[in-house]
């Protein structure tokens with residue numbers, strides 16, 4: 173397993189570019205199952221989760237071809253409407269094929285995702301929604317079987333709690349259903365809107381994506397399309413925090429500033445300067461000492477839970493006490509334990525963490541537990557004195573495209589040590 177070796181203390185300068193969003197590319201790949209015609213996707217990030225989804229699609233019957241930086245996906249027929257445990261256990265987002273397979277093939281057999289480091293992460297809401305659209309659901313031996321041999325019909329479904337991939341899964345189920353579907357309390361994340369724009373290019377009829385109420389009118393079939401994935405707001409946000417925590421001046425290019433409003437507000441409240449230097453780039457700097465600010469994670473457009481761990485690293489460098497409340501997942505403070513080993517002063521009380529800053533962090537050997545926790549450790553290492561070794565960086569490779577190369581180009585002393 174690869175590891176990162178980082179020597180902190182260098183303010184970052186220059187420019188980093190943002191890749192396409194992993195959490196938009198994953199549902200976009202699942203959407204290719206909905207047509208027998210080829211779909212061309214641009215700006216697919218080269219990250220592990222995409223490789224995993226590619227393996228899953230091939231197993232289902234897709235042909236994938238990388239041509240001149242674009243991914244061509246063609247699913248002429250469904251060979252096996254299944255997502256096996258050995259793939260799903262490595263990536264929960266595999267459940268995104270559920271709705272598309274039932275819509276295209278009339279059935280799906282998907283391994284239940286099981287938990288992961290940050291929480292239980294059930295898919296009960298996905299399944300309840302599919303039942304509303306006429307699917308018969310049966311769970312056995314750790315798998316869920318969804319059947320709709322006569323096809324799905326429209327229906328009305330209100331999410332009892334907001335679910336990003338739940339909304340995406342049901343959108344993909346509904347686009348080929350007979351009649352109209354109404355999804356209420358839907359997720360408003362930009363990735364939901366990006367999936368809807370791809371589906372509409374494929375011939376789907378969708379209104380309201382990006383709002384809490386999405387209306388879908390089923391069509392008989394979808395056709396091929398070409399689509400560029402939106403920028404990864406979480407990667408861009410991670411780099412903004414990297415510029416702030418190192419006290420440098422960094423331009424984050426190729427991003428969508430309006431997807432980062434909640435983070436930008438908190439960075440400014442903490443004393444960092446964030447300026448839009450173009451419609452697709454932001455400049456961050458932190459000339460003076462940072463101030464502690466409180467953060468509560470919420471569904472978009474609130475403060476993203478996927479930026480909570482990174483922001484916690486920043487708050488270890490801020491004067492005063494910051495209260496960080498995690499409302500989305502039940503166990504998303506694993507990074508705090510490792511930050512404490514680097515000298516951070518953090519107290520965990522249930523879903524709240526109190527960060528007392530600022531602390532002079534010192535390099536240590538630490539271990540990554542999940543994707544965003546590992547990003548948090550990288551950020552802490554960039555400002556810690558001495559050397560930090562981060563083990564199990566395969567977690568970070570799941571969602572960040574060569575993060576060490578991007579950071580090194582901005583001046584960070586970071587290198588990847590390949591394990592034999």
Ligand code: EPZ
Pocket residue numbers: 194195198264265291292293294295296297298299333334335336337338477478500501502543544571
């Ligand atoms: C998506 O996960 C993202 N993943 C996550 O990003 C992100 O943290 C999360 O949304 C919240 O923004 C992808 O888009 C591939 P949810 P998802 O369904 O859809 C509960 C990353 O770092 N819930 O919105 O799985 C669930 O347990 C990853 O890139 C149910 O109870 O999250 C959680 O507490 C991590 N039943 C809450 O809802 C369900 O059927 C929100 O989950 C579904 C969800």
